Amino acid sequence: MRRRSSALPDGIPGTIHVTVGANPCALLVASIAQPCPARRAARAAYACLGRELVRHGLSIVQERVLGSVDSAAGVLAERAVALRAAGVDSDGPCTFVEGRPLWGRGWAGAILLAVRTADAGGVPRVLHDGGVPCGRTWRLKGARFVALQGIGSRPDAAAAPQGVQAERAIRTAARLLRRQGLRFADVLRTWFYLRRILSWYGEFNAGRRGVFRRLGLLHADGAAVCRLPASTGISGRTRGRAACSLDLLAAAPAPRSGMRVEERRSPVQPRPLGYGSAFSRAATVSGGNWSLLEISGTAAVDASGRSAHPGDAPAQVGAALDAVRGLLDDARGGREHFGAATVFVKRPADAASCRAALESHGSGARRWPAVWVQADVCRPELLFEVDGEALSSSKAGSRDRRGRRDAR
Structure with missing residues (x-):
């Protein structure tokens, strides 16, 4: 797997991240970092995304677009024009949801899961x-x-x-x-x-x-x-x-x-069903030498299921990232192949301290392609949450230091 990140053109404060390789799946992220006219940012970002899809022979299978609802019509219009211009079908479904950017109004970015069209037997x-x-x-x-x-x-x-x-x-x-x-x-x-x-x-x-x-x-x-x-x-x-x-x-x-779908359990957090939430911490689908890891929304929940570090946003960031790191290690997915993340911050005033805590964490989270948004988490005392998707692949015959076939 490899990830390439490139700045958006024309001074637009954003980045396009593409994670692609031997895995038949790919992840593409457009992330806007500062206030910018939503339509202008979407026009440039989707032009870049369209070119990347064509370049790698990819088809979109899932798409989440995040921004304030009042920007939706303009963003989706620019999306359609830019994708069509690149030769990419723009008529499939996408989810526009109000993850407001941290500055309040506008467009925060988009996350696309794609598959190699040839591997999928067609579009x-x-x-x-x-x-x-x-x-x-x-x-x-x-x-x-x-x-x-x-x-x-x-x-x-x-x-x-x-x-x-x-x-x-x-x-x-x-x-x-x-x-x-x-x-x-x-x-x-x-x-x-x-x-x-x-x-x-x-x-x-x-x-x-x-x-x-x-x-x-x-x-x-x-x-x-x-x-x-x-x-x-x-x-x-x-x-x-x-x-x-x-x-x-x-x-x-x-x-x-030979393909498997498996639950992944956290070494530091309990199974959510134990406190009434019917989901798992993470799941993988794998096919021999490749896998897609889906990581649930992860916040600062301790081993007993209680919220940790109430009122302390940076400490909550650390606890959440410790849990994500454990899930990545359990799946043996390379952190360098973490292809997409959504970062949810309850209070925009905490954004700078949350970002500093994330960038200093030993998980390598500062390199994750992420869309940052303002949103309430499921408990009033929780100030931070992150979810994500990771891709891994290996060449046939590659093994780790303990002699096991390398899943990365």
């Missing part, structure tokens, strides 16, 4: 629900993949109570997966964007557990039946008024394909 197929693009499906080396985006975010969903909206979003996603021959148990990762998260996160958790029981992921007593998906649950507002928007990534390896 991934766009899925529709009621005539609206809602995801993509593709195949990689014996596995069927589905990415769904913006489930539950349609304007007509907002009329229902917020807990009902969340349950309906999960059930809708399960229905769309069944159409493609997958189950919700095949979901590798979820992203839940919850409007005013602090006012109803407990209700959301209870509803998610209830739906997961009905889908067969949990026993009646709440214990897990199978691997639970990695997940981010964060404050986020979409362009509609819906209380919940769901994105997910699912993978179903074919029998005897």
